[in-house]
Amino acid sequence: MGRYQAEAVVVSVKDWGESDRLVMLFSRDMGKISALAYGAKRPRSQLAGGMQLFSHVEVSLLPGKVFEQVKQCEIKNSFRxxxxxxxxxxxxxxxxxxxxxxxxxxxxxxxxxxxxxxxxxxxxxxxxxxxxxxxxxxxxxxxxxxxxxxxxxxxxxxxxxxxxxxxxxxxxxxxxxxxxxxxxxxxxxxxxxxxxxxxxxxxxxxxxxxxxxxxxxxxxxxxxxxxxxxxxxxxxxxxxxxxx
Ligand SMILES: [Zn+2]
Structure with missing residues (x-):
């Protein structure tokens, strides 16, 4: 399977190494998905805003051996x-x-x-x-x-x-x-x-x-x-x- 889209809410966020985040996405169509968001801890990262607790997002995911990889993320609602x-x-x-x-x-x-x-x-x-x-x-x-x-x-x-x-x-x-x-x-x-x-x-x-x-x-x-x-x-x- 190649890259795919998912609508999801971020239900858990963990630091992963120096600049990455491991997130649990609760998606509408596939349930819970573990995914790595490379660089998401860097403030200027395109993923920084979306890869936070409560964020309702549309993500583009690349399948991986253990975790999927978040390639893109569009915030629908950050529940500020x-x-x-x-x-x-x-x-x-x-x-x-x-x-x-x-x-x-x-x-x-x-x-x-x-x-x-x-x-x-x-x-x-x-x-x-x-x-x-x-x-x-x-x-x-x-x-x-x-x-x-x-x-x-x-x-x-x-x-x-x-x-x-x-x-x-x-x-x-x-x-x-x-x-x-x-x-x-x-x-x-x-x-x-x-x-x-x-x-x-x-x-x-x-x-x-x-x-x-x-x-x-x-x-x-x-x-x-x-x-x-x-x-x-x-x-x-x-x-x-x-x-x-
Ligand atoms: Zn009784």
Whole structure:
């Protein structure tokens, strides 16, 4: 295969040697693609502006043995309003990390790609905590990892749901969920997460939720993400620092 074009969002950037960058591109038609951008660290490089986190780009790629090579790059949207606000940037980095960690390479996800563009647009305008939470929750769903929220995973009862057990992949009732390391959950939080599963990114509703529901939902999603990935997410430390 010769040189080819791809529309993509840059979801991870690493320094590579003195002047190059290794990027992970999430493309509309081919899913995640690892690519080397030679010279991209040099300010005058034609690739410098585009090979940055969040950039929505049209790239020309040359296939390589291990990594593709970025030959040309045209910026469609650099999402500057995300990068100019530390809190939005921190939550945005979390969104990209979740996608990068959960999504395998070369698995086309064109619907998810369109959702990512809509989600990044919303991130620049709406409550970043909500946008990031909804995004992580939907990526889990897209990857077939949605936990059970509608009944107790131990006894099957669909009432008195009180806790969430990441290891068992779902909720449990008051009787079964008696371990301290389980996350507390109530009916309002379950309902909120169910609404987030179906969230329409193109025309999202205004949410009226309490702070405690948001915190509970965040704890649940983060606990479950760490369980699924079997490691912590790097971006959560940045979110904590920014929050201080
Ligand atoms: Zn039970």
């Amino acid at each position: 309003n995300i990068k100019e606000d530390l809190s939005r940037m921190a939550y945005g980095m979390f969104m990209l990390e979740v996608l990068n960690e959960l999504c395998p390479e070369r698995q086309p996800e064109s619907e998810l790609f369109d959702k990512l563009l809509a989600a990044l647009t919303l991130l620049g305008r709406k409550n970043p905590r909500l946008v990031a939470l909804a995004w992580a929750w939907q990526v889990l769903g897209e990857m077939g990892l949605s936990p059970r929220l509608d009944y107790c995973v131990f006894c099957g009862k669909d009432s008195e749901i009180a806790r969430f057990d990441s290891r068992s992949g779902g909720c449990c009732c008051q009787t079964c969920g008696n371990e301290n390391n389980m996350v507390m959950i109530n009916a309002e939080t379950i309902l909120f997460l169910q609404v987030l599963s179906r969230l329409d990114w193109m025309s999202p509703p205004e949410f009226k939720i309490t702070g405690s529901t948001l915190v509970q939902a965040e704890r649940l999603v983060l606990d479950y993400l760490i369980h699924c990935l079997d490691k912590p997410l790097k971006s959560t430390e940045f979110i904590r620092q920014v929050g201080r």
